[in-house]
Amino acid sequence: MATTIAPQRTTSARVRRTSRIGQLGRWTFIAIAVITQVTPFYLALTTAFKPITDTTSLWLPPLSGGTLDNFSTAWNSGHLEWALENGLIVTVVSTALTCIVGAMAAYPLARRSTKLNRFVSLLILGMLMVPPLSILVPLYTMLAQLGLLNTYISLSLVLTTIQLPLAVFLFTQFMRTLPLSLEEAAAIDGAGLTTTFLRIVLPSLKPVIATVVILTSTNVWNEFAMSSYILNQPEVRTLAPAAASFFGSQGNNIGAAAAAALIGLLPILIAYLFLQKYFVKGALAGAEK
Amino acid sequence: MNLMYVPAIAMVAIFMIYPLVQGVGLAFTNWDGYSPTKAFVGFDNFARLFNDKTFLTALINTLIYGVGCTVLQQIIGLALAVALDGAGRSKAFARALIYLPVLVSPVVMSMMYYFLFQYDRGALNDILVALGFDRIAWLSTGPGTVTIVVLINTLQFVGISMVIYLAGLQGIGQEINEAAEVDGARGLRLFRSITLPLLRPAIISSMIINLIGGLKLYDVVQVLTGGGPGYSSHSVSTLIARSYFGQQAAGYASAMGVALFVLIAVVSIFLVTRMDRTGKDI
Numbered sequence A: 001m002a003t004t005i006a007p008q009r010t011t012s013a014r015v016r017r018t019s020r021i022g023q024l025g026r027w028t029f030i031a032i033a034v035i036t037q038v039t040p041f042y043l044a045l046t047t048a049f050k051p052i053t054d055t056t057s058l059w060l061p062p063l064s065g066g067t068l069d070n071f072s073t074a075w076n077s078g079h080l081e082w083a084l085e086n087g088l089i090v091t092v093v094s095t096a097l098t099c100i101v102g103a104m105a106a107y108p109l110a111r112r113s114t115k116l117n118r119f120v121s122l123l124i125l126g127m128l129m130v131p132p133l134s135i136l137v138p139l140y141t142m143l144a145q146l147g148l149l150n151t152y153i154s155l156s157l158v159l160t161t162i163q164l165p166l167a168v169f170l171f172t173q174f175m176r177t178l179p180l181s182l183e184e185a186a187a188i189d190g191a192g193l194t195t196t197f198l199r200i201v202l203p204s205l206k207p208v209i210a211t212v213v214i215l216t217s218t219n220v221w222n223e224f225a226m227s228s229y230i231l232n233q234p235e236v237r238t239l240a241p242a243a244a245s246f247f248g249s250q251g252n253n254i255g256a257a258a259a260a261a262l263i264g265l266l267p268i269l270i271a272y273l274f275l276q277k278y279f280v281k282g283a284l285a286g287a288e289k
Numbered sequence B: 001m002n003l004m005y006v007p008a009i010a011m012v013a014i015f016m017i018y019p020l021v022q023g024v025g026l027a028f029t030n031w032d033g034y035s036p037t038k039a040f041v042g043f044d045n046f047a048r049l050f051n052d053k054t055f056l057t058a059l060i061n062t063l064i065y066g067v068g069c070t071v072l073q074q075i076i077g078l079a080l081a082v083a084l085d086g087a088g089r090s091k092a093f094a095r096a097l098i099y100l101p102v103l104v105s106p107v108v109m110s111m112m113y114y115f116l117f118q119y120d121r122g123a124l125n126d127i128l129v130a131l132g133f134d135r136i137a138w139l140s141t142g143p144g145t146v147t148i149v150v151l152i153n154t155l156q157f158v159g160i161s162m163v164i165y166l167a168g169l170q171g172i173g174q175e176i177n178e179a180a181e182v183d184g185a186r187g188l189r190l191f192r193s194i195t196l197p198l199l200r201p202a203i204i205s206s207m208i209i210n211l212i213g214g215l216k217l218y219d220v221v222q223v224l225t226g227g228g229p230g231y232s233s234h235s236v237s238t239l240i241a242r243s244y245f246g247q248q249a250a251g252y253a254s255a256m257g258v259a260l261f262v263l264i265a266v267v268s269i270f271l272v273t274r275m276d277r278t279g280k281d282i
Helices: A003-048 A069-077 A080-111 A115-129 A132-144 A154-179 A183-188 A195-224 A226-232 A239-244 A254-287 B001-028 B044-053 B053-084 B087-105 B107-117 B123-130 B144-183 B187-198 B202-214 B219-222 B236-246 B250-281
Strands: none
Touching: A003 A069, A003 A254, A003 B044, A003 B053, A003 B087, A003 B107, A069 A080, A069 A254, A080 A115, A080 A195, A080 A254, A080 B001, A115 A154, A115 B001, A115 B250, A132 A154, A132 A226, A132 B001, A132 B250, A154 A195, A154 A226, A154 B001, A183 A195, A183 B087, A195 A254, A195 B107, A226 A239, A226 A254, A226 B236, A239 A254, A239 B107, A254 B087, A254 B107, A254 B144, B001 B144, B001 B250, B044 B053, B044 B250, B053 B087, B053 B144, B053 B202, B053 B236, B053 B250, B087 B144, B107 B123, B107 B144, B107 B219, B144 B187, B144 B202, B144 B219, B187 B202, B202 B250, B219 B236, B236 B250
């Protein structure tokens, strides 16, 4: 008996020791990763709360007393109150449009698999490959000729179009998992297409609507390239272009730049705090195409 | 019923397909972007692309941004997923923090990284000075700047790869791992012969997302360097904007746009067909 137990003990001891070293390595790696990812946020915080006269290292918190001056500079001369309002308008309009137009388009694509519909699906999904900057010249020219530059609606329509392919895809995938029986029962009861869609289909889309809303609204809120060209006047500018304006035109007022950056990411941070699992679900849904 | 996708098709037609087609038309002209006249110049703009050092630099940079970020994101993302797989509050907390930058605007992210890499008062240089070294002008050379852009974009979006791989690892399930361990596979061997092959669909879909994102890269370059020093860190996307708004070369900028679209289309179609094939294998 004793001879059989002894080797077992050494094996388990060896496994335990290697796994302890493994655990140490694992957590060292995790710690490095977390510190790396948090560092930019930390530096933005110390930069934003230090007065311009405080030239100590950015690693140090504002030891000689913090200030809110940078925030008021960003708020007033960067017109961040306008930018927050503009960003909110464009984000709400684009997100609502993406959900409505996307869900409507997905319904026939999910329920009728004809040759035409498969082509339409592929065409819409193929738009994911179009880099926004590659259509910048004609798009900007078209909007300028129509007098639609610096209008909320033009940017909202453009950003909705950019977000549509992913939304249509997510809605289609989800609708295919819904049982047909409810819709058939509604049809027998004499409900038309509009009633069926509004009363039966739409309410059952809640989970995927949550995903689409989160993906679309963060993407639109954070969008920079199209936003900065289509809404180029300070009065209508959205958040990312307004924050970026602190690099360049106003020289490098890094304190105000950091404050603007923090104000810009605050809404997203708050949303992430409460809706974390939906955010991750959104990222995964987007990956399964 | 088919009428329901008419609004979506109309939007895509007006704001994507029409500009795309018009862009191809403009690419064959010498239009300056504002005057009412333009002349047809044939393939001149496309021929110019291949002799234009600035464009070729931007094209190479774009490939470096695309491929560099994709490779780094898969390696780091997979390592993070393996390290953070499983239950536990501290793991969940670490996952949430590592994922956080994904949600931040790349503009804001680039601004925050500037505080790390700037010359005076740069956080990295402060460490160098404290250790007795000289300051380094991190953003003063082309290759240095390109590397930093790759790093920033990689770290910002590595969270996406991480969650894709975490989902993939959970899909493999405990039984398969236990069965493999009974057969004597453990540690690196288990990882190489069981985990990695089973993650293949996750790897390919993660790569497609990262590669398309990297090839489209605009924000980080535009905010952090503006394409500089000189033209050394431009991506094709930032160079298009520069040529159109800065140099009134609308026809030429359109030709770059067409080239960028073709590049991304070829790469994504290649990857997507590979994904379909692997799907059939399984």
